[in-house]
Amino acid sequence: MNNRRDRFSDSIAYILPGLVLLISVFALIRFYLLKTESMIDLKSKETAYLYIPTRSDFRMVKLRLQQSGYLRDPGAFEWLARRKKYTEKVKPGRYKLRNGMKNNELVNLLRMGKQDPVRVIFQNIRTPEDLAGKIGHFLEVDSSALIQLFNDPVFLHRYGLAPSTVFLYFIPNTYEFFWNTSGEELFERMKLESGKFWSNDRRLLADSLNLTIAEVVTLASIVEKESNKNDEKQCIAGVYYNRLRKNMPLQADPTVIFAWKDFSIKRVLQRHLEIKSPYNTYLQTGLPPGPICLPSIVTVDAVLHLQHHDYLYFCAREDLSGYHNFASTLAQHTRNAKKYQNALNLLNIK
16 A cells, blocks of 8 residues: 555656646746737727726726727736736826737837827917817826916916016927926926027027016017918018017007907907007007917017018908008108008908
């Protein structure tokens, strides 16, 4: 009996290591296959994007992948993610998926947080609300949260800004952001970009005009809305500069339209000029409290390189080409304005 028991024990001693080895081999093969197996099937598309919101956990990531219909084997994805401890290291962001992406590639991409940045273009922005809407369309941050920051004097004071001057940090250009960039991170980034833009050369040009950066941008915003003809912006800037030096009201129609917040106004009438607002430059001398739009780099540079002349007036040409007639005297300007008014009347533009 003892001999039989000893022989059985000897057999187990020989078989067990073999079983362990076999199981280990199968486990290694499975691990290899799960790593190298194609995980992502984008159907007819070559690429797609996975958005992982801030404070997401692994369950939410898996759910989003499943709902997208791109994940071939959710179980295999979870198995590998747990082995590589991704379930403990979920990072928010925007991730680019490729058709046929392997399990290991996907898990590594998400685990390392290798986001695909978002390109955002700042241009043709009229109000801070427009800017917030543009950013909120492309990034995770909600536009209403941005508007709160744009109107928070305590927060803006940290950057030397006020609600009326928030545009000073936003230089029109194309930028790349991570999708989950927060409102505070956005301001830090724009602070850096603004610092780069306002180089020593541009600051010296502003100083030579005895204008601050805020005044340059505010004046540029008015010029921006006066003309879309880049070749006459320096001349227009010179007109307003002459008026500022003489302490004359700027009498800029775009500031009146901004005061009304009615950008459908095509023709500023006498009734529009009666609005009580610091942006009504017919009633107030000097520049308004801040920019009335986000001026382009071309227009900012036009102000910094404004033309020095003796013009004090300008109005749109009667040919409606978009260009302007300039005048040094009120009498000359009145004649020019009459021609333009007659042209509008002929077209029944109210």
